[in-house]
Amino acid sequence: MNLALIKWLISHRDVLMECISIVKDYDHEASLLDKWEIVDRLAKVIIPVVEGEDIETLAYGEPYLIADDNYSAMSCGADLAALGVDWQMLITTLAPILIAILRALAPEDE
Numbered sequence: 001m002n003l004a005l006i007k008w009l010i011s012h013r014d015v016l017m018e019c020i021s022i023v024k025d026y027d028h029e030a031s032l033l034d035k036w037e038i039v040d041r042l043a044k045v046i047i048p049v050v051e052g053e054d055i056e057t058l059a060y061g062e063p064y065l066i067a068d069d070n071y072s073a074m075s076c077g078a079d080l081a082a083l084g085v086d087w088q089m090l091i092t093t094l095a096p097i098l099i100a101i102l103r104a105l106a107p108e109d110e
Contacts, residue, residue: 002061
């Protein structure tokens with residue numbers, strides 16, 4: 001799990017909720033074109049917001065068990081539950097798509 005991305009999404013609740021509304025239509029059995037349309041919609045939401053931020057940290061994140069400033073994976077789960085966000089959908093569908101988008105934007109290692 002990418003704890004940095006989850007923390008970033010929670011701190012940008014409006015973006016999180018917009019992404020959740022987009023990804024709820026994602027179907028793992030859908031055609032590649034249908035999946036790509038959802039990825040494109042997510043990119044159009046995420047890219048303008050992350051411009052100027054540390055994309056590399058968001059893309060590669062922190063290991064699951066490392067807590068930063070006493071903020072852990074369990075804290076994220078509680079915050080997401082309080083927002084009514086489906087934790088499983090976030091981890092299995094939304095986060096991997098967003099990570100792929102951010103990795104594509106992250107500067108390449110020399």
